[in-house]
Amino acid sequence: MLKVKLPDGSIKEYSAPVRAIDVAADIGPGLAKAALAAQIDETIVGADTLLPADGELSLRFLTKKDPEALDVMRHSCAHVMARAVMRLFDGVKLAFGPTTENGFYYDFQTEQPITEDDFPAIEKEMAKIIKLNEPFERLDRSREEALTICRDMGQPLKVEHIEDGLAEHDTLSFYRQGEFIDLCRGPHVPAAGAIGACKLLSVAGAYWRGDASRQQLQRLYGTAFFDKKALAAHLKLVEEAKRRDHRVLGKRLELFTIDPLVGAGLILWLPKGAVIRGLLEDYIRTELRRRKYDAVYTPAIGRVELYEISGHYPYYSDSQFAPIVMDENEKYLLKPMNCPHHIMIYKSKPRSYRDLPVRLAEFGTVYRYEQSGELSGMTRVRGFTQDDAHIFCTEEQVAEEFRSCLEMTQSILKSLALDNYRVRLGFRDPQSDKYVGDEDVWNRAEAALEQVCREIDLPNLEIERGEAAFYGPKADFVVADCIGREWQLGTVQLDYNLPSKERFALEYTGADNKSHQPVMIHRAPLGSMERFIAMLIEHFEGAFPLWLAPEQIRVLTVSEKSEEYGRQIETALTEAGLRVTGDYRPEKLGAKIRDGGMEKIPYLCIVGPRDAEQGTVSLRDRLDGDLGAMSLDEALERLREEIASRRVRQIAETTVDLAERGGGHEY
């Protein structure tokens, strides 16, 4: 006797063996038709899964409306894609084909490379397969049979996977659709017709089993939705992201540039970008003063020996610029981080417990030789500036200092209306022995950190075991921008390694007149200026709030007749402390307004003969349009208030529904 509990709480009983789909049919033919998969207790299974003969289980059916069903369908679509590819190309060896958050991919080893030019043919073949609406048939086989099947099909990667990846499994499952059979744990939708709309997106290389020393496969990316509308919405989101691309906007709005002659991954901040960065730095400096940090400056290079002590050299030499060699005994490294320099400042005099915490802050520019394939705009670069600081404190002070760092980061994010973020607490993996420091100290530190995070009520706190640095636990801020993309930015990390005797042997004299080792905290609320501003550009779509806008207001003359008055107004605005320009070209007003709009200038100040006569200006707001004529004082009042409060009035909104996302699974 089997008792099946349904989501509405009702219970059905069966004495003869049934499949999930039979239960659905029992409830109603509509459900049986709509059911794409089922969930037994916590496990998602195919709709045709045979239920156990006895016992009790809860069962729910997944239809198009359930995000889990989208994931199942995309996985089925990956099979359809693989089937299409095998029809069109010779000697295709299958690897893995999982789903991702936004779609799916399948890795192949092919005799000939697949290129984007092949997409239309593959998509056409997929459409044919989907139209046939053949079922996905599950076959369970013993290990031996499974190996024979994969060998007979000429699928060496699958054979390898069975032999070691699935060494523990006694039985293995295949899914068959027509001539296509794939080793796969499933589940799948009942038949290919459930795939409403799909599209191939890109092709890229991917290492077999993620191992760079193994052969590289062709990874074909695609996505699928239950209907064309949802696919269109997703593609629109991709378009939207493209439109916000900081590399494009950064060029168009003249914020930064990268020149191969200077070097890949090295940012040249153009005047307008430099304004934004300068304002953010000023803002951070104010916050640092309030929080009793001491500003320091340190050089861009340091002796190699310094980094030998810190342990960063030669350990990270692959991702460092090669040393500058003056002679055998004199070698310098372009600094890959600021901490060793700050440590030497700490060590520049004896420290008493009365001096602690010592908080040393610097916008420190560091250089790392990232591998060429990693470079990307301002988000992944070879030279970047951290809003860095290092806090040296006693173990008793750690919790309070940590709290203060988190609060500072929160306050800065809040001032930019970046309200959607989560915090990841990286703790050590108790199984691993890669960590330095006493287990006791770790336990105390992790407990203190977690408690602080709970006390200040950090949003969406997650504890991730095994994500700590080897030298200490950390908290990372992951900020979501206005179209839902996540950026890892600020970080706070405890460090028990660098202060230790094996490294820099930091000390302070305690109340007991004995020497003690301080704890070090690395923290950077924004992370790197480059990366943070890249995120801001995309988040605001280049339309920065008034206080950050490189050009806050532009005087536009209605005709050249008003140039003199316009220049007076421009001077007055400049003297009032605004970043202002004037457009006195002999263009029509509409054209000047359009240009101002394209350059995302928050306010346009339009002056014509009427204004000159009455001593007024006509403000035009980037968001609300024409505000009408007003006195200069009135205009200034409005602008000053908006600047002083650092108001974020608008974040360009997304028009796309973010809800429709799958979870992504390994298969």
Add this chain to the structure above:
RNA sequence: GCUUUCGUAGCUCAGUGGUAGAGCACUUCAUUGGUAAUGAAGAGGUCGUGGGUUCGAUCCCCACCGAAAGCUCCA
């Protein structure tokens, strides 16, 4: 670093084995206009760099530089 794709005017992009084109931007001239593109003319390119094939290469081949997507790495 690896795989695939790409590199033509400041920008966005056409194009061809016979030494190059559009739109926007730019310059000049005319127009003097009240809230998202006035009209005309002009200037601007060693077709990423270096080799090779060819009578001839921007186009085909190779190497290098740079970029995009992804993989691997990330103190």
